[in-house]
Amino acid sequence: MGEVSYFNATEFTPERVKLLKYHSRLIVVFSTFGEREAELIRQKISLLDRELGGLVDGYVLSHRRQGSAEELTEARAREARADVEIVVCNGYRVPDMGDEQGKGADMRRCLYHINTVMRNNAREEDVIVVFLDADVLPDYFGAHFVLGLSGAVLEGFDFAKAGFWRAMGRVKKYVAQPLFSAIEHPRLAALSRLSYPLAGEVAGSLRFLNSVSFWQRYGVETGIDIDASARPIRIADVNLGRYDHEHQGEAxxxxxxxxxxxxxxxxxxxxxxxxxxxxxxxxxxxxxxxxxxxxxxxxxxxxxxxxxxxxxxxxx
Incomplete structure (x- = not known):
């Protein structure tokens, strides 16, 4: 079943990742939750482009519009990098999907776009996709997010999941971790070994990501975690250090x-x-x-x- 190994993001320097990357393609996807992240998107893409240079082969912005016209988040992303691929998720067609909303649904739409538009005939195992949440506070975000997660996959791991310290993390502490320890089974053993099982920052090869079931909304991280734990694959838990983003209310x-x-x-x-x-x-x-x-x-x-x-x- 899934085996978890632990890394610190600082182990993967730009030089090391460049050597590991060789002829692989590296694509970074930012998931947004509305116009509030417009400036954050510009800052983050600019930072990665500046610090990683040619390591990243493509950026994807996952965005859901309020209307039909281009919005500020899209404009800010293009200011940072003119060739960013913008997937407008409301209305984006995937053969077995309707118009349903949700983070997991939109991640899957972006993955379909990468497979059909950005893959450039590369083999599934040679395309590495890093998913990042756009609302991470600037004080904590850095190139180490991409280096650590992609580096672990390029090192030979099938799936890389972020671990970090944050002040709140209430659902992780009081729901997910106790729940994931409540039933013992060989196919579930890896769940309790993940330091932050609900992290939205993950990476995998297209071969892995195309093989798992995405859940539409709140269940996307849990669903993929269980698919990974239940299979004979290698999972990397990558410590990104400190982390925080906008907190949810009680409801x-x-x-x-x-x-x-x-x-x-x-x-x-x-x-x-x-x-x-x-x-x-x-x-x-x-x-x-x-x-x-x-x-x-x-x-x-x-x-x-x-x-x-x-x-x-x-x-x-």
């Missing part, structure tokens, strides 16, 4: 936690590790009841169903 945290738990249970069911009986089923709706600070009782329900997509290799 957002609850929805995220529900999505992670739901995906975990569904993956275990799909792998035959977990069996539900007597009419039990995994719910799509998160329901919660609470008393507010004024003493009033409230009840809410949120439909958090999300699609599990087949591996992209099935539609390429």
């Amino acid at each position: 957002g945290i609850q929805k995220m936690a529900f999505g992670i738990i739901r995906t975990y249970l569904m993956q275990l069911r799909d792998y035959g590790i977990l069996e539900l009986k007597d009419g039990a089923r995994i719910a799509d709706v998160f329901r919660e009841t609470h008393i507010d600070e004024s003493g009033s009782l409230h009840a809410q329900a949120f439909d958090l169903a999300e699609r599990k997509y087949a591996p992209l290799s099935t539609v390429l």
